[in-house]
Amino acid sequence: MGLVFLIQFINVSKAFDNKTLALRDVSTRIEKGEFVFLVGASGAGKSTFLRLLLKIEEPTKGHILVGNRSISRLSRRETALLRRNVGVVFQDYSLLNEMTVFENVAFALEVMGCTGREIREKVLEVLELVGLLGKRDSFPLQLSGGEQQRVAIARAIVNRPQILLADEPTGNLDPDTAWEIIELMNGINKWGTTVVMATHAAEIVDKLRKRVIVLEQGQLTRDEERGAYCREA
Amino acid sequence: MRKEGPIAVKLRTIGYYFRQAGQSMTRNLWISLAAVSTVAISVFLVGIFTLLVLNANYIVDNFEANIEIAAFVDVETPRGEVLEIQKQIQALPNVASVVLVPKEDGLLKLYGRYGEDRDLLGALGGENPLPDYFIIKVKEPERIASTADYIGQTPKVYKVDYGQQEVERWFMVSSKVRIVGSGLIILLTGAAVFLIATTVRLTVFARRKELHIMKLVGATDWFVRWPFFLEGLILGTLGALFACLGVYFGYDSFILEFAPEMSFLTLINDPVTIYSVLWKLLAGGAAVGALGSLISMQRFLKV
Numbered sequence: 001m002g003l004v005f006l007i008q009f010i011n012v013s014k015a016f017d018n019k020t021l022a023l024r025d026v027s028t029r030i031e032k033g034e035f036v037f038l039v040g041a042s043g044a045g046k047s048t049f050l051r052l053l054l055k056i057e058e059p060t061k062g063h064i065l066v067g068n069r070s071i072s073r074l075s076r077r078e079t080a081l082l083r084r085n086v087g088v089v090f091q092d093y094s095l096l097n098e099m100t101v102f103e104n105v106a107f108a109l110e111v112m113g114c115t116g117r118e119i120r121e122k123v124l125e126v127l128e129l130v131g132l133l134g135k136r137d138s139f140p141l142q143l144s145g146g147e148q149q150r151v152a153i154a155r156a157i158v159n160r161p162q163i164l165l166a167d168e169p170t171g172n173l174d175p176d177t178a179w180e181i182i183e184l185m186n187g188i189n190k191w192g193t194t195v196v197m198a199t200h201a202a203e204i205v206d207k208l209r210k211r212v213i214v215l216e217q218g219q220l221t222r223d224e225e226r227g228a229y230c231r232e233a
Numbered sequence: 234m235r236k237e238g239p240i241a242v243k244l245r246t247i248g249y250y251f252r253q254a255g256q257s258m259t260r261n262l263w264i265s266l267a268a269v270s271t272v273a274i275s276v277f278l279v280g281i282f283t284l285l286v287l288n289a290n291y292i293v294d295n296f297e298a299n300i301e302i303a304a305f306v307d308v309e310t311p312r313g314e315v316l317e318i319q320k321q322i323q324a325l326p327n328v329a330s331v332v333l334v335p336k337e338d339g340l341l342k343l344y345g346r347y348g349e350d351r352d353l354l355g356a357l358g359g360e361n362p363l364p365d366y367f368i369i370k371v372k373e374p375e376r377i378a379s380t381a382d383y384i385g386q387t388p389k390v391y392k393v394d395y396g397q398q399e400v401e402r403w404f405m406v407s408s409k410v411r412i413v414g415s416g417l418i419i420l421l422t423g424a425a426v427f428l429i430a431t432t433v434r435l436t437v438f439a440r441r442k443e444l445h446i447m448k449l450v451g452a453t454d455w456f457v458r459w460p461f462f463l464e465g466l467i468l469g470t471l472g473a474l475f476a477c478l479g480v481y482f483g484y485d486s487f488i489l490e491f492a493p494e495m496s497f498l499t500l501i502n503d504p505v506t507i508y509s510v511l512w513k514l515l516a517g518g519a520a521v522g523a524l525g526s527l528i529s530m531q532r533f534l535k536v
Contacts, residue, residue: 054449077453084451096443098260111452113246155450 006032006163006194007053012062014048014218022048024218025062030196032162035189037205038198039229040215046198049215050165053196054086055079066163084112087156087193091168093148095140095155101127102136105155112159126158130184146177150184157188164188166197170204178204202229246456253460254467261436265468268432268522272472273479275425276518279418280480283510284501286414291501293407297374300400302381305366305392308336315365318387322367327380329370339363364391375404422521429525433465437530444533454534461526469522476518477511 007030014023023045030036038046051057052064055071063070066082074082095104102123109119127133130150140148149169156164166185170178182204189195199205205212205228212227213220222231258265304322306315315333323331340354340361354361369384371377377395385393437444447457488502501507 056449080448080451080453080456082451083449088449094442094446094449096446107446108450110249111447111450111456113249115245159450 006030006034006067007196008063008065009049009052010063010065012052012059012064014045014052014057015060021218023052023059023215026215026218026220027062028213028220028223030194033189033192033194035186035195035208035210036197037208037210037212037227038196038215039200039205039212041200043217044215045218046215047167048218050088050167050196050198053163053165054083054088084159085161086163086165087159087161089149089152089156089164089166089169091171093140093145093152095148095151097140100137100139101132101143101151104140104151105158108155108158122158123154126154130154144177145173146180149173149177149181153181153184153188157193161193163194163196166195166199168199169197170199170201175203182208200229205229250459250463254463257436257440257460257464258467261439264432264435264439265464268429268468269472269475271428271432272425272469272518272522273475275421275428275521276473276476276514277479279421279425279517280476280510280514281483282414282417282421283514284480284484284507286411286418287506287510288500289407289410289414292498293403295499296403300371300374300377300395302369302371302377302384302393302395303366304369304381304384304387304390305364305394307389307391308362308364310365310389312365314389318389319367321387322369322384325380325383327371327373327376329372332368334366334368336361336363336365339366374400422517425518425521426525426528429465429469429522430529433461433468433526434529436464437461437533441533444530448534457534458527458530461530462523465522465524465526466519467522469525470515470519472522473515473518477514480514481507481511 009026009028012023012026013021015021026045026049038049040046048057052059053066053071055074058072063072065071066086071079071082096107099107105123105126106119109122114122124133124136127136130153132147132150132154135143135147140151143151149172153164153169164185169185170181173181178201185195185197186208209226209228211225212222212229214222306318310318312335315335319331319333322328340363343363369380371380377400378397381393381395381397384390444457484507488500492500492502
């Protein structure tokens with residue numbers, strides 16, 4: 001494991017409004033199948049890191065490679081195809097409240113033009129995986145925060161992407177629920193999906209002992225295998 | 234994923250687009266109704282002005298086809314010379330036809346007016362006092378004034394008459410109707426595009442989160458666009474349909490009501506012309522709807 005690189009940032013900088021530097025000269029590589037914590041205070045550039053990977057933002061300088069391809073040269077259509085291969089989960093779940101759990105997950109497959117039967121099979125399978133099969137006809141607002149986040153994860157992985165990005169996925173959850181979410185993501189990682197999770201939940205990072213990339217004011221200041229949230233003396 | 238032909242994927246996706254468009258319209262029923270009425274009112278007004286302009290053209294064309302110059306020749310001119318003058322006039326570039334009305338015919342007309350039994354000729358001193366005159370049709374009615382002037386300068390022609398003031402007034406009125414009407418049609422079309430864009434923007438805005446998520450899970454631009462395109466197309470067509478019905482029945486009753494009272498004007502009343510106007514209005518409404526819809530959602534595709 002860890003021989004095939006999947007994501008590479010090469011001297012990436014991102015400026016907003018030509019002054020605030022969200023990322024400064026960040027270079028790193030993430031191998032296929034890794035689980036990486038992206039750690040740092042609010043505004044340190046974690047979200048920008050993820051948004052650049054999804055091509056929601058463009059880097060001001062530098063290159064980002066996904067699977068050997070520079071994503072800055074992708075056409076709008078290729079960008080859509082890239083995103084089908086990169087699942088994403090947000091702190092606010094980003095579910096559509098007027099759709100049922102089933103429909104929310106099916107949404108990601110409809111976009112790709114899957115058949116009704118195909119969609120049904122895959123959605124039920126993934127809902128079982130996240131433990132929400134029984135709630136498939138509920139609406140998001142009838143669910144707890146942890147359940148909503150599991151729906152969001154189901155939507156992010158229903159298409160079996162190679163990469164799963166998570167931006168503070170446990171930010172709105174109590175510690176026990178947060179752990180369930182982390183365990184779920186850990187499980188997804190064990191089946192081979194590369195996971196990049198931005199967080200500032202120190203105890204989670206410390207307990208899991210995964211690779212930790214630390215951003216401070218846009219700069220990559222630390223990158224450790226089996227790292228902790230704070231630098232160990 | 235199981236492989237299947239691209240056509241099957243396309244067909245299924247088209248079904249999805251229509252379902253989405255239908256869902257959006259029923260979910261945002263009031264906004265949809267607002268969009269339909271917006272298009273209906275705009276297209277109705279465009280239709281009314283189109284018919285106004287067409288009728289102005291029609292009236293002018295009719296009028297133009299009927300205007301002619303009367304050129305009167307001195308009474309004493311011998312017939313041979315009159316025929317010579319006729320040839321000269323015929324040779325002018327803007328002259329389509331020249332018909333000689335000899336003084337004998339003029340007299341007959343007088344008899345027709347006053348009765349055969351009167352001894353008009355006797356009353357007039359035994360000699361026909363009427364002049365020979367020509368009825369001249371022109372090729373380009375716009376240039377009738379200069380042609381008439383030119384003919385008026387021909388020796389022995391002592392008077393030309395083509396209802397100068399009337400003709401000039403008509404040309405002025407009709408060109409104003411044409412310019413103002415065309416301007417209004419363009420303005421109204423622009424306003425309709427803008428209004429439907431604004432209206433559809435409300436539905437798009439209501440769904441902006443959905444669109445954002447769609448883009449994040451890998452929807453292509455056109456995948457997001459199509460349902461809105463269809464929605465705009467359907468709403469535009471519906472609105473235009475109502476407008477066409479309004480224009481059709483409105484114009485019909487207008488003709489029935491006022492045409493007998495305005496016998497001096499002939500209005501367009503042939504179904505072919507009216508149907509072609511209605512078809513164009515319908516197509517225009519559909520295009521305006523689709524265009525407005527696409528314009529209003531472009532901003533939300535930027536992700």
